[in-house]
Amino acid sequence: MNRTQQTVYIVVLLLLLSSAHANFAWGQGKLGRVRDAVRHSKPAKPVQNNSRPSDKHRDEDRHSRRQEDRRKGQDRARKQDRHQDYHRQRNKQSRRRDCDSGFQFRIGRSFAPAVREVHVIHHDPAPIIPTPVVVQTPEPVYQPVVASVIEQPIVEGDWFVESADSFAWGVRLTAVGGTDFDNIAHGSFGLLLQAPGGPGLDTSVTMLRESGMSFRDHLFLGDVNVVYEPIVTENFRMRLGLGINWLGDSYGGDAGFNMTSGFDLRLTDRIMATGEIDFGSVGDTDITHAQISLGRALNQTTEWTVGYDHLDIGGVTIGSAFTGLRFRF
Secondary structure: OOHHHHHHHHHHHHHHHHHHHHHHHHOOOHHHHHHHHHHOOOOOOOOOOOOOOOHHHHHHHHHHHHHHHHHHHHHHHHHHHHHHHHHHHHHHHHHHOOOOOOOOOEEOOOOOOOOOOOOOEEEEEOOOOOOOOOOOOOOOOOOOOEEEEEOOOOOOOOOOOOOOOOOOOEEEEEEEEEEOOOOEEEEEEEEEEEOOOOEEEEEEEEEEEEEOOOOEEEEEEEEEEEEEEEEEOOOEEEEEEEEEEEEEEOOEEEEEEEEEEEEEEEOOOOEEEEEEEEEEEEOOEEEEEEEEEEEEEOOOOEEEEEEEEEEEEOOEEEEEEEEEEEEEO
16 A cells, blocks of 8 residues: 555545544434424514614714623623533533333324114014813814014114213324434324313324434423314214424423324225324424325224325424324223
8 A cells, every 4th residue: 555545545544533523512303403493583674774873862872882892892702602512511421321212192183983773683482371172162273472672772882983972071092103205214103182162182292313324312292282173974073172282302492382283084985094194382482293194994993094294493494204103082
């Protein structure tokens, strides 16, 4: 190996080490940008004053501007110190800690069986009762007695439609997992408690995990909403609600406001289309979440589902495909 080859190898090695150090030091990745967007809002632009001060107050304006410049310089220095401390803490923890995992619970919609009454009538011949025969009388005629029996109504399950007179709450439990086919994987759990045509409670928890060449990151995202079903038909159900969003990781947590809407559309006896969309905020930024899926009923309580999930937090977009199971009670 000559000196030229040795020099080339050393330069390439130094470039790789510097790139890995930069990625590790700054925690580059979508989840890191999400965290920065949530917890570091952009400062508002100062309002420019085009009016010219009068000669009488010119000295006072100059003095106040000098004081304001000194105060802004002190604030900028304090912000830089806090920013450096924040990244030093992230680098220390990411070297000695692996990503945590968690369980997530997501609320789904309610579906209860309808009751169909089927009256079945059985005709069973009654036993023949002998009658005494009197001499010199015509031969007696035996008349069989037929008894009618009405059985109890037969209940046939239908996991989509609930009786209009029922006040029972339905439960839907969802467990899915997915990936964006790059570096981010997620798992989600949801739960929906819903009175047919009435109020309900919808909640979900999602864990996002990102694995890069020199770093690993994770965070938890969830919501809790109070919902109401304004539309309930044989094949379509819709809900609207208000609640809160929350985001948590190893550095703390943030919360915000949320508006949600969801629907269930039965396409066939076994195929169900389900969708939901959320608009709100978390920390210092906005959040938009949308999900659409198709499910096939395996039996009266279990459904296999596949779909697509779209998440936008502070301009950082994560789109992923998922699959899992839903349980309806």
